[in-house]
Amino acid sequence: MTGAITAGVDGTDESRAALDWAAREAVRRSLPLRVVHAWEFQPAVPSEVAGFEAQQGWAVKALEGAVRAVTERHPELAVTSDVLEGPAVRTLLEAAAGSELLVLGSRGHGRLVGFLVGSVGQQVIVEATRPVVLVRAGDEASAEAAGRDIVVGQHGEPEDSAEVLRFAFETAAARGATVRAVRAWTLPPVFAYSPGSLKLLDGAGGLEPFERQALTDALEPWRERFPHVPVVEHVEIGSAGQVLLSVAADHAQLLVVGRRAHRTAVGARIGSVAHGVLHHAGCPVAVVPHT
Incomplete structure (x- = not known):
């Protein structure tokens, strides 16, 4: 567009x-x-x-x-x-x-x-x-020129965050900045395990390697499309909102998050991660709609 x-x-x-x-x-x-x-x-x-x-x-x-x-x-x-x-x-x-x-x-x-x-x-x-x-x-414009990164949250499968990553890479390319891609993860409850998921985790070598590979896979098409944009991968256990805010506080000139609107009986609302970073981030925040 x-x-x-x-x-x-x-x-x-x-x-x-x-x-x-x-x-x-x-x-x-x-x-x-x-x-x-x-x-x-x-x-x-x-x-x-x-x-x-x-x-x-x-x-x-x-x-x-x-x-x-x-x-x-x-x-x-x-x-x-x-x-x-x-x-x-x-x-x-x-x-x-x-x-x-x-x-x-x-x-x-x-x-x-x-x-x-x-x-x-x-x-x-x-x-x-x-x-x-x-x-x-x-x-101030000085924050954009201080070598700080475009911090972006990634979650789920590659297609779940494609539009969010697209925006982050396009913005970083225009600024000559680095994309710092963040994927937060938590320990699943015991009842969430299944034979299929256990097989996937065993093949990846455990939970954290599995999450790291998931982030790498999601970033792969955007690295190919924007080969001159430096990328830092950050995988950390914890609440997605808290991890993003922590990384952004140290590194971000812009924080990019996705938004899938949730409809309730009292109207639409944004998700908890977008809501959290909007109220606590110290830098500009871009909210990107996705399906």
């Missing part, structure tokens, strides 16, 4: 950080940048103070200021902008659908706390068909 990189802005510090991140990524990938401001008329505001036209004018002014700032920093970048009137979740999802990826800002309180994902951001992540990147206020 060769769409634009889309950034959602609303005048906040976190959305400005997201726009800066999106602009740098668009330059790296030689893609256009689309800047959108999603707004919805607030009839509760007294009309004599701020009617429809006044509120629309505020959105236009905020967008124009953001676009002016980014074009001054990146004069070579092709930039388009749109003010989208309607519910924020719906309009952002529509903007994301035709994009390479969507970049949003998220509040945060220091590297140890991570993101505070609002209801709009979480709903967009759950429903988006394209990757969504969350960037905190205070994120």
Whole structure:
């Protein structure tokens, strides 16, 4: 897909950080940048103070200021902008659908706390068909130039994480970075063992060698497709979310995780691993939908 990189802005510090991140990524990938401001008329505001036209004018002014700032920093970048009137979740999802990826800002309180994902951001992540990147206020380009890696979580069979690995390798290739692929594993309960699984484990030499080989197999097609991207394999026993956060704290300029939306009686939600890293990672997080 060769769409634009889309950034959602609303005048906040976190959305400005997201726009800066999106602009740098668009330059790296030689893609256009689309800047959108999603707004919805607030009839509760007294009309004599701020009617429809006044509120629309505020959105236009905020967008124009953001676009002016980014074009001054990146004069070579092709930039388009749109003010989208309607519910924020719906309009952002529509903007994301035709994009390479969507970049949003998220509040945060220091590297140890991570993101505070609002209801709009979480709903967009759950429903988006394209990757969504969350960037905190205070994120700086220096973190991308410090030799840090693209950390990506891999799980299951190779096809389970193909889209996640694709995104990680494409991002690393554009940045000249290393992919650090992480596979976490835990001891299965006794009743999960079967003659077939025991035979597989015996052939691999045990649980940990089996997990290492599974990661190597999942990475093989992407190593072949991106031969110039350095790769580090990391296999560790423990909770997937905790292992990813630990590795990311030491190595990541970007953390990439997959998302398979789960439907419940009270609505859709993201999985526990994506939820955990979104709330505790100290770097930008890319959430990639997969089947």
